[in-house]
Amino acid sequence: MEKYLINQTEQNIETLPSLDVGIVNINFPIGAAYNGVKIGVAHFLEHIFCSTHEFGKGKLTAQTQRDETNYYFYVSKNNIKTVFSHFNWQLTIDEKILEQERNTIKNEIKQFNINQRNKALEYLHFFLFNGKDYGRSILGSYSQISKINKSDLEKGLSLYKKASSVNVIGPWEREYILNCIEESNLLENHHSNSRFCTELLTIGQGESLIPKDIKTPFVGGAWFLNIDKSHQLYAEVLKNIWDSRVKKSFSGTFTLRIQIYNHAGVLTLDSISPEAKKCNIEKIISCLEYPITLQEFNKALIKLHINYHRSAEDLQTRIKYINNLYINQSDKLILGDIEDWQQKIIKEISYENGLYLCNSISNPNIRYISTKKSIIKNHKEDTVENLSNHTNTETGLISPIIIRNNSNYYTAVSSPLTKRYHLLIRIDCQGIGRLLIPKELPPEILTKGMLESVRYEGWYTLYHISFFSEKTMTESIVHLLAYRWKPHLKTNEEKHMTNLEIEMKRRIIKVFKTPQIKDRGYLVGISIVTPNNNVIKEKYFEKFSNIETPRTIQREQVTIDNKIIKANFHGVAIITRLPRRSSLCALILQETAFGTNPNFPTLESLIREKGLSYRIVQSLITLGDDLYIYWGIQCDPCNKILFKGVVREWLFYLEDNSNSIEIWFENMWVYYNPQNHNSISQLVRDIDRTGHYTKSSLELNMSFKSFINDILSEEFIEVNFTN
Structure with missing residues (x-):
């Protein structure tokens, strides 16, 4: 696996000679958290692109996340160039396709809302970030999707002028892939991928009643974490340790989640059990403060390595696997590193700092504070960096x-x-x-x-x-x-x-x-x-x-x-x-x-x-x-x-x-x-x-x-x- 940074677009290439199919992943810096367009536009554009392009030489899938939109092209050995030469990222939006995809997204929202817990967690994000930034819904609501028009979508298209990253895994040699990318327009320097150096986030604290459209019992708490994706390794190990504690102490009643974005992290604790109460969350936080034992640390590392292996076994998730450069650093982790991170996170998730949603609250009250989040910009020049000395020793596939x-x-x-x-x-x-x-x-x-x-x-x-x-x-x-x-x-x-x-x-x-x-x-x-x-x-x-x-x-x-x-x-x-x-x-x-x-x-x-x-x-x-x-x-x-x-x-x-x-x-x-x-x-x-x-x-x-x-x-x- 080799990593390149060309014209500020990151590229990762891995060659697997015994496969006859591979994957090309192209990412653009427009996600649900981008405040420059209406809520739902980033996901709507994903649908428009997939519907407009009949990718006849392979399979196209896509997903909209908070920070970016990801496209995955599954292509055969002989059709790799079709991705780079025939795919038009600056398309003209067809009104018929627009209305067709509007209807499709509304049906997607219906399906998403079947799981009331998903919907409640969306509200938790919404209130934590005051409906902005990482509090913006990926899908949007029925009403929001109904109001999106062609000009709203065209505004979002401006962020498709340059890819933020390109990843390729398959049977192709690296020089061939680099030539394909260079001949495309994905690296044209129309604009900078970094939209800001600092960002003022508005963070909610306090408590509120769960909105009336949530019909299931729900108790949840959320906390802003002043971390980003460079801290992923420590956060994953700590999450594994804490997750085991919560399941053991509360019989699986509550679920602990840590989500890390480009410019922030979020920790949530939630339950849909009728017996769950807000006071349980305070007990869980106390449980998280206990000193980490060596046994807990070792179990968390084993789980980390299992997840890495699991990620590598699917071409789409393998993209994440080869991009996580800290994988090679996990062997150097010591218990003291995680103990330091435990203390750092505990300070941010005190009971008083939480944002809570419950079915019944005596005195609903949410206050908002501003926190300035610094973003470290990468000013590296164009580089070619070999990040692995791995020698491919594949023997070729055997017939089943x-x-x-x-x-x-x-x-x-x-x-x-x-x-x-x-x-x-x-x-x-x-x-x-x-x-x-x-x-x-x-x-x-x-x-x-x-x-x-x-x-x-x-x-x-x-x-x-x-x-x-x-x-x-x-x-x-x-x-x-x-x-x-x-x-x-x-x-x-x-x-x-x-x-x-x-x-x-x-x-x-x-x-x-x-x-x-x-x-x-x-x-x-x-x-x-x-x-x-x-x-x-x-x-x-x-x-x-x-x-x-x-x-x-x-x-x-x-x-x-x-x-x-x-x-x-x-x-x-x-x-x-x-x-x-x-x-x-x-x-x-x-x-x-x-x-x-x-x-x-x-x-x-x-x-x-x-x-x-x-x-x-x-x-x-x-x-x-x-x-x-x-x-x-x-x-x-x-x-x-x-x-x-x-x-x-x-x-x-x-x-x-x-x-x-x-x-x-x-x-x-x-x-x-x-x-x-x-x-x-x-x-x-x-x-x-x-x-x-x-x-x-x-x-x-x-x-x-x-x-x-x-x-x-x-x-x-x-x-x-x-x-």
């Missing part, structure tokens, strides 16, 4: 292997993006009667491993666990094969419905009425990803016992009765049965709903274009030998009836363009092209899906056109979610 035993499977593949060992396990939960939750993963399976994520596909719970050695992963698999999935834990499912996707997936499986086989869950398959220098061979799996086969359900035993579901949102889902023998076609259908670099409209793009919703939720559901699929959205009640028509319209388009879609899938599906993966989670997910859903054949058992034609003749069952 799939081993099948009846309806069970093992898969394995390697990747240059990881130095860890990844294990994905698929559990059939029909016999349990509900999906599993994170803490139901047995400790003997998780020993010496880290739970990375929990996902749901139909009745399957998928646990993703990581390890630092093959030995500990193997020990975990041995325990896994011996375990009987009969959880005794009583759980409140509502508590774990933390977002739209999880809630919809946990609720919709209950509409399928099947024979009650209340015995236990079953392990269905195991998928493994290893570093490139330690490839798993087929003989590795010979040491393990066979996976048990769960009971099967006959087609005539499946009915869908309950078509109205109570939920925390209004929405609708369409369920249909897929043709038998569908195999690979089912995966093609699922991928076309979102699509990476598609030359056809995705279902998600259609529902955004028609203003029905911001995003879709979908999943395959396996019931015996049959396979179902559903697509669901959050939407206004008046739009529910329209969704079925949009789904059918999309399917007809897929039928008409089936040949080109089959070619698209063969080019993008990671099993066929493992060198095209952009993250470990994508790689293990796609290899696992191939192992499970394709059974014994990786050939199309029927044409995709015939597959879609058969779906269109099936019944489309509408399930309504009502709040």
Whole structure:
């Protein structure tokens, strides 16, 4: 990894020769905290850019943050120049696209507001910074978005004349990338990236009632921290220590967060528990003051290194990883450094200095003070600096292997993006009667491993666990094969419905009425990803016992009765049965709903274009030998009836363009092209899906056109979610 500073634009380049795909990240100095434009303009412009440019040679994603807007281009080995030569950052705003994206953003706001805690934390930021600077909302409100016009957006375009930083990771040599950047207009010196040397921030202290549109219990406190991103290392270690204390002392009731921006930091403590009180926050602050033990310090460092490894395993988050130059400094940290920082932060977060929001307060009163925040400008001349002596020793990607035993499977593949060992396990939960939750993963399976994520596909719970050695992963698999999935834990499912996707997936499986086989869950398959220098061979799996086969359900035993579901949102889902023998076609259908670099409209793009919703939720559901699929959205009640028509319209388009879609899938599906993966989670997910859903054949058992034609003749069952 090498870092350059040319014309005050920072550039980071990392070469990974064994990949055939890479990422280009271009950042601009306009974020939500920029007071020079209306609230919501920075995020609105992000939508305009992504909608205006059909990036046909790759995938474009973007995100608006408080300090800047980030664009990420996923491009193949031969198409890197398209990012630098064909992308127009000084575009003319089209009124039709403006109105289309206004509607899309309003739907995004609706989805964001489902989680009332998110909304309450936005208010906490708002009051802490008096609605300015870092208190400005990223999305904006309905009213604010409605009032943004073309001239407001054009004002924000002036900050797109020069990139603040450019980052590239992929198979390209550094000289080639530097030439591409130099030939573009990203480094033109139209203006300085630094808008000010000092900034006067208005900081709130005191307490206020939570606004009336927050319907959930909420207690929160926020404090301004006089730090910036150069202090990230110390803040992360301290946060890890304090976070463990808060969870241990208050049973997870309160959440501690530290957010660091370019010119300020914010510490928040919040809870949505009905039992939480403002006085609890004073006790937490006292808990944070205790001297740090060596054991706490060492545990925090381990967690820091785990997070760094995790960041490096996805091309987008790897950008952050290679930019955090203090990673190499973490080995030099001593306990005394963190103790000094503890004292510094404690002085800033006294109980009296806090800004509090609660559901009930006897005497609401917020006072504002001004604090001058100095910004250190970097006056370095153009430099070329090699920040690592790392020698790339990649051995090249190995083709994935799939081993099948009846309806069970093992898969394995390697990747240059990881130095860890990844294990994905698929559990059939029909016999349990509900999906599993994170803490139901047995400790003997998780020993010496880290739970990375929990996902749901139909009745399957998928646990993703990581390890630092093959030995500990193997020990975990041995325990896994011996375990009987009969959880005794009583759980409140509502508590774990933390977002739209999880809630919809946990609720919709209950509409399928099947024979009650209340015995236990079953392990269905195991998928493994290893570093490139330690490839798993087929003989590795010979040491393990066979996976048990769960009971099967006959087609005539499946009915869908309950078509109205109570939920925390209004929405609708369409369920249909897929043709038998569908195999690979089912995966093609699922991928076309979102699509990476598609030359056809995705279902998600259609529902955004028609203003029905911001995003879709979908999943395959396996019931015996049959396979179902559903697509669901959050939407206004008046739009529910329209969704079925949009789904059918999309399917007809897929039928008409089936040949080109089959070619698209063969080019993008990671099993066929493992060198095209952009993250470990994508790689293990796609290899696992191939192992499970394709059974014994990786050939199309029927044409995709015939597959879609058969779906269109099936019944489309509408399930309504009502709040």
